[in-house]
Amino acid sequence: MATVDMFQNADRMFARKRWFGFAIPAVIFTYLVYVFFAFDILGLAERARMDNARVLVSDMYSHKVQVTRDTRKGTIAYSVEGERKGAYPEGQRPDWVSGDEADTISVDLGGGLVAHFLPDNALRVDVPGFGEITARMEGRAVTTNLDPENLPEWASLSRTRLDLTLPDGRVTFTRNKTEAFNFFFGWELFFYTLDSPYHAKGLFSILFGEQIDPTRSNIAGAWHDFWHNPMWRHSEVAWAIFETLLMAFLGTMGAAMVALPIAFLAAKNFTPLAPIRFAVRRVLDFIRGVDSLIFTIILSRAFGPGVLTGTLAILITDTGTFGKMFSEALENVDKKQIEGVESTGAKTLQRYRFGVIPQVTPIFLSQVLFSLESSTRSATIIGAITGGGIGLLLTQAIYTQKDWEEVTYYIILVILLVMLMDQFSGWVRAKLIGKKT
Numbered sequence: 031m032a033t034v035d036m037f038q039n040a041d042r043m044f045a046r047k048r049w050f051g052f053a054i055p056a057v058i059f060t061y062l063v064y065v066f067f068a069f070d071i072l073g074l075a076e077r078a079r080m081d082n083a084r085v086l087v088s089d090m091y092s093h094k095v096q097v098t099r100d101t102r103k104g105t106i107a108y109s110v111e112g113e114r115k116g117a118y119p120e121g122q123r124p125d126w127v128s129g130d131e132a133d134t135i136s137v138d139l140g141g142g143l144v145a146h147f148l149p150d151n152a153l154r155v156d157v158p159g160f161g162e163i164t165a166r167m168e169g170r171a172v173t174t175n176l177d178p179e180n181l182p183e184w185a186s187l188s189r190t191r192l193d194l195t196l197p198d199g200r201v202t203f204t205r206n207k208t209e210a211f212n213f214f215f216g217w218e219l220f221f222y223t224l225d226s227p228y229h230a231k232g233l234f235s236i237l238f239g240e241q242i243d244p245t246r247s248n249i250a251g252a253w254h255d256f257w258h259n260p261m262w263r264h265s266e267v268a269w270a271i272f273e274t275l276l277m278a279f280l281g282t283m284g285a286a287m288v289a290l291p292i293a294f295l296a297a298k299n300f301t302p303l304a305p306i307r308f309a310v311r312r313v314l315d316f317i318r319g320v321d322s323l324i325f326t327i328i329l330s331r332a333f334g335p336g337v338l339t340g341t342l343a344i345l346i347t348d349t350g351t352f353g354k355m356f357s358e359a360l361e362n363v364d365k366k367q368i369e370g371v372e373s374t375g376a377k378t379l380q381r382y383r384f385g386v387i388p389q390v391t392p393i394f395l396s397q398v399l400f401s402l403e404s405s406t407r408s409a410t411i412i413g414a415i416t417g418g419g420i421g422l423l424l425t426q427a428i429y430t431q432k433d434w435e436e437v438t439y440y441i442i443l444v445i446l447l448v449m450l451m452d453q454f455s456g457w458v459r460a461k462l463i464g465k466k467t
Contacts, residue, residue, distance in 0.1 A: 089434040093218040095124055097137050099208045101151045101167075106131050110218050111433045112209075115260040118224060126212065137210040139199030145210040153203050155194060165192050165203045172203060217435050219261050226255040262436070267423065271447060273337050274419035277412065278405040278451075281344025286398045289349045293356030294382075300360060311357075317350030322408055326415045335417030343412055344405050351401065359393045360386065395462055399455035406451045410444050420444060 065071075096112040099105070108123045110116035118124075129135035137145040142158035152166040160182065165174040171189050178187055186193040192203040200211040222229040227243050228236060228251065236248045243251045257265050294300045295310040326343040333339045368385035376384065413419025424440040427433070 086434060088213070090438040091217075091435065092213050092215050093433070093435060094211045094213050095218075097124075097127060097135075097145075097147075097210045097212075099147050099151070101206050101208070106135065106147070110224070111261070113261060115223060116219055122224075124212070137212070139196075139201075139210060139212050141196075141198035143196055143198045145199075145201045147208055147210075151208065153192075153201070153208055155201050157194070157196065163194065167205055170205060172205075217439070219259070221259070222252075222255050223259060223261055228252045228255055262439070267420070267440070267443065270413075270418075270420040270423050271443060274406065274409045274413055274421065274447065275451075277337055277340040277344060277409040277419060278402060281341045281409070282348055282398060282402045282405045284341070284345045285348030285352050285401075286394070288345065289352035289356055290394075292349070292353045293360055296353060296357035297360035299363075299365075310353075314350045314353040314357075317346060318354065319350075320347075322347040322412065323415065326412045330416050335415075337413075337416070337418040340409060340412040340416040340418055343416070344408060347408075348401055348405065352397065355397050356390070356394060359390045363389045396459060399459050402455055403448060403451050406448050407444070420447075 093111060096109050098107045098109070098112065100107070108118040108127070126138045126140075127135055128138070133149060135147045137147070139145065142156065144156040146154040146156070148154055150166070153164065155163045155165075157163060163174065163176060163185075165172055167173070172187070172192050174187065174192055176185060176187060176192075181187055184194060184196050186195075190205060194201045199213060200209075202209045202211075219229075222231075228248075231239075231242065231252075236242070236252045239248070242248055245251075246254070292310060292314070296307060296314060298307060301307045301310075322343050325346050326340065329339045329342050333342070363386055367389060368381055370385070409419055410421040410424065413421030414425040415421075420440055420443060424437065424444070427437045427440065
């Protein structure tokens with residue numbers, strides 16, 4: 031009878047495993063089907079604008095030289111990225127622009143695409159493979175020879191605006207101005223702006239050539255113009271990187287110091303009173319449960335924007351994380367080492383200092399150093415809210431639809447900063463904890 035019951039139990043066990051083996055994949059499949067329809071994956075694919083994505087990506091590694099005619103003033107300006115700081119000096123213009131500004135100028139955008147800025151603020155564009163496109167203002171409306179009902183895919187037309195976006199360039203026409211954009215590879219003016227005497231000078235000529243600026247040496251002048259580049263703002267970016275590091279370091283280290291004594295109150299082998307231990311653990315759960323961005327918003331309203339506000343947000347969030355991890359490490363310490371220290375007549379604090387801390391120090395340091403890497407990334411986002419660090423510059427460039435190569439520059443700096451912190455934390459970990467050979 032016992033043997034029959036044993037076989038029946040085994041059959042039920044195998045049947046239950048087979049049922050779970052079928053039910054779990056079925057639940058996962060059902061959930062994925064639900065996600066497919068609930069998130070409208072097919073609609074997302076239909077709404078995708080890959081042409082916009084290509085323009086965005088190309089803007090990350092290229093720059094545009096812009097020719098702008100102000101309709102009201104009748105003036106024509108030439109600039110890199112359309113910025114006043116990147117404007118061509120008076121009397122200079124790109125060599126692919128020809129004609130008399132008082133009459134008609136022709137902007138050769140390459141590939142046969144040519145924009146002609148005509149008198150009376152009119153426009154004619156020669157599009158290879160399509161023909162001429164003309165535009166002018168009549169009252170407040172744009173009139174053109176294009177058929178509004180049959181526009182080519184690279185053209186956009188409304189009552190007040192004509193936009194032509196082709197692989198070789200872009201032309202826009204509105205009531206206030208006419209613009210032509212020519213795109214080139216690379217980050218122009220990254221080192222020196224057009225008004226710097228060191229623009230377009232090679233490194234060899236700066237280091238070993240004749241003195242370029244009679245008022246200063248080549249090295250000093252070149253460094254000054256690079257460091258204070260008004261377009262790329264290298265000095266401001268360097269200070270923003272320092273602020274980001276400062277927020278991450280002070281927040282993480284401050285949280286470690288605050289969480290250490292709290293962890294003893296949350297560990298059952300050091301705090302036998304269950305009500306105290308329960309209250310401390312729930313506070314740590316609350317701190318961990320609230321995202322750091324929420325604390326950042328609250329603190330920025332309370333203390334105003336600044337690096338200190340971001341530091342406090344990281345400190346509060348990391349305190350909850352460290353408190354939990356430290357308390358778990360304390361609950362697994364070897365009691366024999368504590369008893370050995372106690373046998374020497376050591377007091378309570380001495381037992382903790384010489385019997386507990388040496389055991390958990392490697393774990394604590396490893397957790398703190400790992401969190402320092404994570405806090406570096408968090409400080410970037412927090413800085414965007416508190417008004418400090420590289421995160422502020424990054425979000426400003428994104429929100430204002432500024433040059434996306436500048437956004438790429440900031441992203442690369444953040445990645446390099448995280449990689450640097452990873453290497454630094456690994457080096458510190460090896461020095462303080464040691465590493466396996």
